[in-house]
Amino acid sequence: MMSDEEAWAAVCARDRAFDGRFVTGVLTTGIYCRPSCSARHPRRENVRFFADGARARDAGLRACQRCSPDDVSRDERAVLAAIAAIKSAEQPLALGALAQETGYSPAHFQRVFTRHTGLSPAAYARALRAERTVQALTETARVTDAIYDAGFSGPSRFYAAMGASEGGRLGMSPSAWAQGGRGVTIRWATVPTTLGKMLVAATDTGVCRLSFGEDGSAIRQRFPNAELIEGGAEFEVLLGQVVAAVETPGDFAHIPIDVKGTAFQEAIWRELRRIPRGETRTYAQLAAAVGNPGAVRPAGSANGANHVSVLIPCHRVIRTDGSLGGYAWGLAIKQELLARERP
Numbered sequence: 286m287m288s289d290e291e292a293w294a295a296v297c298a299r300d301r302a303f304d305g306r307f308v309t310g311v312l313t314t315g316i317y318c319r320p321s322c323s324a325r326h327p328r329r330e331n332v333r334f335f336a337d338g339a340r341a342r343d344a345g346l347r348a349c350q351r352c353s354p355d356d357v358s359r360d361e362r363a364v365l366a367a368i369a370a371i372k373s374a375e376q377p378l379a380l381g382a383l384a385q386e387t388g389y390s391p392a393h394f395q396r397v398f399t400r401h402t403g404l405s406p407a408a409y410a411r412a413l414r415a416e417r418t419v420q421a422l423t424e425t426a427r428v429t430d431a432i433y434d435a436g437f438s439g440p441s442r443f444y445a446a447m448g449a450s451e452g453g454r455l456g457m458s459p460s461a462w463a464q465g466g467r468g469v470t471i472r473w474a475t476v477p478t479t480l481g482k483m484l485v486a487a488t489d490t491g492v493c494r495l496s497f498g499e500d501g502s503a504i505r506q507r508f509p510n511a512e513l514i515e516g517g518a519e520f521e522v523l524l525g526q527v528v529a530a531v532e533t534p535g536d537f538a539h540i541p542i543d544v545k546g547t548a549f550q551e552a553i554w555r556e557l558r559r560i561p562r563g564e565t566r567t568y569a570q571l572a573a574a575v576g577n578p579g580a581v582r583p584a585g586s587a588n589g590a591n592h593v594s595v596l597i598p599c600h601r602v603i604r605t606d607g608s609l610g611g612y613a614w615g616l617a618i619k620q621e622l623l624a625r626e627r628p
Contacts, residue, residue, distance in 0.1 A: 299321045
């Protein structure tokens, strides 16, 4: 089950994508609800989360009559069954096999699954595998043990899947994840720009940090055992490209990035990169674009968790009323970036 923090965020957003995945128990009223229940939100200290209605009933709670949390739709049952199958499978499952199990056509099931989770079944499986791998590499001393703990049938399967298709997401070797970045080289520099001092840091894969007003301590905090190199000739070309992208906004899709987040965060970041220069989107539009129209607040949180400003253009997201909303590096920088991008 997800963490309580993630569950509470889904409840606050009334995110239907989480219906059927857990129920919300309210101790003061003695009822349990769907995450998307339209009733007034209870105080956080009065809430407990349960994997399903049966566990909530065992705790002495009764079902909410407004949202009927035990009345799971056919689509929800199909998605939950597919998620369970994906999690338990040792090998990737084909879309056709998942659809056959649920009685849907492959195309329709793809739409149903994406609408409920924000990701296609294949993307969900890849994100789950990557998250398991990173978790295993963090908790396990031996890389071989971590490979099996993550659900791979052997090292060859791991390197085939992660070395080519996922290498850009992990951005460093498996042993580096297990050792807090040990053996990884991160080049960085702070440069003056018309928006103020800018920090740029990159692994061999791509830019892993772009921020304003920070120094090298931000990189040391994230990867305390990495080898940090300030400047250097090998870094100059990439640094120049990043500075140009900030000073003269244009097409910067060619600049490689090295980022890692949750499956939902990465879905939001991909959608951010699809926003054309000179255009903006609201937080609601961003949530809808990844298939979770009710997840406005989580979309805002994912937007704020972006570690590569400008290249992942979170500044292009505004509030529904047209106001700028927030920005980690100050509204003045956000306003200036938007002004530079206007036709």
